[in-house]
Amino acid sequence: MASTRGRLDDDPTARSGSWEFGGADAVVLYVHGLGADAASARDQAYAARLGLEAASEAPDAAGALPVVGYSWSSNADWGPAKRTADDNAVPLADWLTAWAEEDGRPVHLFAHSLGARVTGAALRELADRSRTDVLASASLFGGAIPHDSVGTGGRYGPAIAALDAPVYNFHSRNDRVLGWVYRASDRTRAVGHGGAAESATTPDNYTDVGVTDLVADHYSYLEPDAGCLPRAVDRIGLE
Numbered sequence: 536m537a538s539t540r541g542r543l544d545d546d547p548t549a550r551s552g553s554w555e556f557g558g559a560d561a562v563v564l565y566v567h568g569l570g571a572d573a574a575s576a577r578d579q580a581y582a583a584r585l586g587l588e589a590a591s592e593a594p595d596a597a598g599a600l601p602v603v604g605y606s607w608s609s610n611a612d613w614g615p616a617k618r619t620a621d622d623n624a625v626p627l628a629d630w631l632t633a634w635a636e637e638d639g640r641p642v643h644l645f646a647h648s649l650g651a652r653v654t655g656a657a658l659r660e661l662a663d664r665s666r667t668d669v670l671a672s673a674s675l676f677g678g679a680i681p682h683d684s685v686g687t688g689g690r691y692g693p694a695i696a697a698l699d700a701p702v703y704n705f706h707s708r709n710d711r712v713l714g715w716v717y718r719a720s721d722r723t724r725a726v727g728h729g730g731a732a733e734s735a736t737t738p739d740n741y742t743d744v745g746v747t748d749l750v751a752d753h754y755s756y757l758e759p760d761a762g763c764l765p766r767a768v769d770r771i772g773l774e
Contacts, residue, residue, distance in 0.1 A: 536576070536577055536580065536603070536604045536605075536606050537564075537603060537604070537605050537606065537630055538573070538576075538605075538606040538607070539606070539607050539608070539623055539626045540573060540606055540607065540608050541608065543622055543623070543626060556601040559600060559601050559640070560640060560641075561600055561640055561641040561642070561643060561671065561773075562600060562601050562602070562603055562640055562641075562642055562643070563583065563584075563587065563600050563601070563602045563603070563642075563643045563644075563645055564602075564603050564605055564631075564642050564643070564644045564645070565579065565580045565583045565602050565603065565604050565605065565645045565646075565647075565650075565757075566605045566607075566627070566644065566645070566646040566647070566650035566653050566654055567579045567580070567604070567605075567606070567607075567609065567647055567648075567650050568609060568646075568647045568648025568649040568650045568651075568677075568679065569609050569613070569616050569648055569649040569679070570609060570610055570616075571606075571609050571610060572610045573606055575610075576604055576606035576607075577604055577606070579604070579647070579757075580602050580603070580604025581602075581604075582757060582758060582759065583602050583645060583757045583764075584599065584601070584602040585759040586757045586758060586759040586760075586762060586764040587599045587600055587602065587764060587768070587773070588759070589759045589760055589764070589765075590764035590765040590767070590768045591768050591773060600643070600773060605627065605630070605650075605653075607619065607620070607623050607626075607653060609649060613720060616649060617649070617652060620649055620650075620652040620653045620656065621652065621656045623653045623656065623657070624653070624656035624657045624659065624660040625660055627653060627654070627656075627657035627660075628657045628660040628661050628664065628666070631644075631657070631661065631666075631669040631670065632661075632664070632666050632669055634669070635666075635668070635669040641670075641671035642669065642670055642671055643670070643671050643672045643673075643674070643771060643773065644670055644672070644673040644674065645674050645676065645757070645767075646673070646674070646675050646676065646678065647676045647677060647756060647757065648676075648677050648678070648679045648712075648727070648753065649679045651675045651678030651679055651680045651726070651727065652679065652680050654673060654675065655680055655684065655690065655691035655694070655695075658673070658691060658694035658695060658697075658698060659690075659691065659693075659694040661694070661698070662693065662694040662697040662698075667697045667698050667699045668699045670698060670699075670700045671700055672700050672701050672702070672703065672771050673698065673700060673701075673702045673703070674702070674703045674704075674705060674767060674771065675702070675703070675704045675705065675726065675727060676705045676727070676756035676757060676762075676763070676767075677705070677706070677707065677710050677712075677713060677725075677727035677728075677750075677753050677756050678704060678706070678725065678726045678727035679713060679717055679725055679727060680725065680726050680727075681721065681723045681724070681725070681726065682723065682724040682725060682726045682728075682729065682730065682731055682732040682735070683723070683731070683732040683734065683735050684726065685702075685704065685726055685731050685735065685737055685738075685741060686731060686732065686734075686735025686736055686737055687735075687736050687737065687738060688735070688736070689735060692735070692737070692738055692741075695737075695738045695740065695741050696738035696739070696740065696741075698740060700740065701740050701741075701742065701771075702738070702740055702741045702742070703742050703744055703767070703770055703771065704726055704727070704730060704731070704741070704742070704743050704744065705727075705744045705746045705750075705756060705763050705766070705767060706726065706727050706728055706729060706730045706743060706744070706745060706746065706747075707727070707728070707745075707746050707747045707749075707750035707751075707756070707763075708728065708729060708747040709747055709750055709751050709752060710725075710727060710728050710750065710752065710753045711752065711753065712752070712753035713725035713727050713728040713753060714728050730743035730745070731743055742770075744763075744766065744767075744770055746762075746763035746766060749762065749763040749765075749766060750762055750763050
């Protein structure tokens, strides 16, 4: 786990556990969404690990890509959590830059729900630093950001376009949290519910991937045998 909980102004590359990973040639960085305390963040990262193992048909835990959990203080009300998501732009960009310089193995970023806002903010920071080379791919699962924000004229579109990697948006019409709660609170549609806005021109490296046939609710995207990770593994090319 990498964590910024209670220490956004401290070393953003601080971590627990080992980076050895049994010689894996790439890693997944999982950024959780709203309402996760430290224990829940770890549990979600582990579930993503199990989901990847099942999706890649790996024979055992050593066969799937290792997952690093990025743990941030999202266990707050919606407004403060969104501000904290934005505040994690620099720490996440620092972590990715440090990884690229010190380790160098490709990083595939998975962001769930409000983790998409953390990711979008970090992509903007990386673009400002001209460090658009630090990711092998970025994937949003049930992204809780506005559906027009990924367009070339939106909040995150230019940073997505600058990234030297593909960005995938896995969205489900069955996601009632985004379809109802998010729409009521932020008075716009979420990119994780129906994809990018029809009026938006998306960057060439951005792809909407519909997973309504696989994902039953907001919390199932990365679940083993119940979410859309098989389609994600196939689309990203993680097998």
